[in-house]
Amino acid sequence: MADTESEDGVRRRDFIHIAAVGTAGVGGVFVVLPLVSQMAPSADVLAESSTEIDVSAIEPGQTVKAIFRKQPLFVRRLTPEEIVEAGETPIADLRDPETLDDRTKEGHRDMLITMGVCTHLGCVPQGAAEGEVKGEYGGYFCPCHGSHYDTAGRIRKGPAPTNLVVPEYAFTSDTIVTVG
Structure with a gap:
């Protein structure tokens, strides 16, 4: 027991x-x-995690400013001349070598989408609005420290170390782009 x-x-x-x-x-x-x-992430952060942009009204040579994650976003429809010029630029002349094809989506080579923030110290470059200084290469010019970007958003002159950042994006249709 x-x-x-x-x-x-x-x-x-x-x-x-x-x-x-x-x-x-x-x-x-x-x-x-x-x-x-x-x-x-809170609801307001999730709401800003992506942005939809209708690109149907953007004319060749025109840039539209939008907001993505509380930062400026440049959406530019390149002209045929700008596409040729970007393609003819020798890669060896670029500080941060990228071709236009690296920076755009297949089938939408004329649409360049970049963050509107200079990669030097975070200023907003000019050149997106009508009448703004576009710099020596016809793209964007950062007035803070003098960085010049070409029409493909690639750094060509000045203190900026890299090209304007291309965020993740996808075309959900021929006229709608979802960034983020």
């Missing part, structure tokens, strides 16, 4: 141990879950 009591005692002790560990585990989940969920 002593053997059955010790077996019952061990079994009760095991049950108490398992119940305590299980309770601690459930309590841990209730503590960790709110901490992890508070790190998720």
